[in-house]
Amino acid sequence: MVTQPADRPVATPRWEHFPHGADVGVRGIGADVASAFEQTAIAMTAVITEPQRVLPQKPLTIVCEGPDAELLLYDWLNTLVYEMATRHMLFSQFHVEIDGERLRASAWGEKIDIPRHQPRVEIKGATFTELDVSQCADGTWRAQCILDV
Amino acid sequence: MDTGLFTRLSDNEWHIEPHDGMRVPGIIYASEALIRDMDHKVYEQVVNVSTLPGIVSASYAMPDAHWGYGFPIGGVAAFDADAGGVVSAGGVGFDISCGVRTLTTGLRREQVEAFKQRLADALFASIPAGVGSTGQLRLDGRQMDSMLAGGAAWAVKQGYGRPEDLERIEEQGCMAGAQPEAVSEHAKKRQRDEMGTLGSGNHYLEVQEVVELFDAGAAAAFGLRSGDVVVTIHCGSRGLGHQIGTEYLKHMAIAAQRYGIKLPDRELACAPLQSPLGQEYLGVMRAGINCALANRQILTQLTRDAFERVIPGADLELIYDVSHNTCKQETHTVDGRPQQLFVHRKGATRAFGPGHPELPAVFNETGQPVLIGGSMGTASWILAGLAESEARSFSSACHGAGRAMSRHQAAKQWRGRQVVDELATRGILIRSQSSRGVAEEAPGAYKDVSAVVDAAEHAGLARKVARLAPMVCIKG
Secondary structure (H helix, E strand, O other): OOEOOOOOOOOOEEHHHHHOOOOOEEEEEEEHHHHHHHHHHHHHHHHHHHHHOOEEEEEEEEEEEEOHHHHEEEHHHHHHHHHHHHHHHEEEEEEEEEOOEEEEEEEEEEOOOOOHHOOOOOEEEEOOOOOOEEEOOOOOOOEEEEEEE | HHHHHOEEEEOOEEEEEOOOOOOEEEEOOOOOHHHOOOOHHHHHHHHHOOOOOOOOOOEEEEEEEEEEEEEEEEEEEEEEHHOOOOOEEHHOOOOOEEEEEHHHHHHHHHHOOOHHHHHHHHHHHHHHOOOOOOOOOOOOOOHHHHHHHHHHHHHOOOOOOOOHHHHHHHHHOOOOOOHHHHHHHHHHHOOOOOOOOOOOOOOEEEEEEEEEEEEEHHHHHOOOOOEEEEEEEEEHHHHHHHHHHHHHHHHHHHHOOOOOOOOOOOHHHHEEOOOOHHHHHHHHHHHHHHHHHHHHHHHHHHHHHHHHHHOOOOOOOOEEEEEEEEEEEEEEEEEEEEEEEEEEOOOOOEEEOOOOOOOOHHHHHOOOOOEEOOOOOEEEEEEEOOOOOHHHHEEEOEEEEEOOOOOHHHHHOOHHHHHHHHHHOOOOOOOOOOHHHHHHHHHHHEHHHHHHHHHHHHHOOEEEEEEEEEEEEEEE
């Protein structure tokens, strides 16, 4: 399992990858759902390249909707997949606000630079597999799913 | 998996008796060793698919089955529209009509050996591959719709390939019933600069040598001799297909309740074939199939051009083009009577037997070529369809090796450079923009494709014709 450095308190937002036979799972953990969603997005970037290689130069506003938290996560990640593909960008910083069924976010990133980012795989889509948004025993929130790559 | 979960009907056929809402049995074709290696999720997913309305005969899994999205990868299921049958976006997958085509080159290994480095460089320069790569072609709205309606036939009209290529493609290169106007603007925008690109992940273009023949008659009909050089292209419908998959999975998940379909798992999102949403998805998915056929056709021309620059006079002829992520309307005989069914193949290859009316005359005696991708260090296979596989699996066989370990495990175990160097010592040249991508696709990360092919043959799904060994691999 890949995680960012774990030498910080549990409540600190963090992300990790978890294995899947052919593909890869992304998981974000934060104090609230919005923070968990931000971390899941960083985990997704980390499937493609090291997030610290992506300069947060240009902001993009993203709005999406979903009738429940899982479908909202599905839409959030897939909207990012769409924006990455059509703008040829990668994103490394995210600010998410959730109001009921609506999500509004800013994503900061830059154009893909193949020599510098060394992108390893393209993401086809975020899937319903292992799709889950739930509160953990310690009160933190966890958002996850498998990406098809 | 625990073999105790199954009733074993033969060495390579394992049944799951109907229980708890299963409408039909589950049937997995595999050797005992492959069954033991399979993820338990395959069992669960085969069972889940068998609960869907209108499923006919059985929920099948091929010898390379692994954990997929709702349907197992390697899953086959047919549905009867008149019996409330469904179409499932998850049963087709995100990469609509992902598939494989193989071309003969008319060249022998010893002829190509001297040009191998230059050929690898020329192909790598010509074939857009990997994350962020774009094609040369830009389509406006009208051209995009023509492409989505016309598939490879459209590409040939634009000068990519030859008219005679078309009869060597399933559906003669053009999937009927596509509805380009129903494809979302998002999906079209995502495809805008991705025509004629390979993609990434497990997609590739390989120059291969025919190293072993198993059926001289079929090999001759397919144009294969031992020592011949062939080219194989594995890719799909690119961003357009991925976006269609993403959109309709969500639409179907939300609509399932409205249609009164009880899903054991949201990933099985589906809609009745006779519903507006089911019909819309069929039209859009068929446009996605055409996108994949056009894409492979464009890549074929780029490949021919690269060969011509390095080895003038090389003549690349298409053997066949198969798609392994589709839902197609086909006639199959069930209980002695022909029925129109919608056959989902998710990571499974159609394998029509000899004499099937869909096949060109050249394959009348042999059955259709069934193209099986391996890993970049091992082997790929060409099989031939068998008439008896219609009763076994609605004329379907396996599609590839399947992964033995996750991408992360593979990247921990190997470095890309090390994989490239090791393969170079065996005479296999790899070209890729991503070292980590190569590590994730290391040959050791895949199961033994030969075991999968053997099981497919022993189970009577298809028969072995030729084994191909890689010489040059352009990795996406």
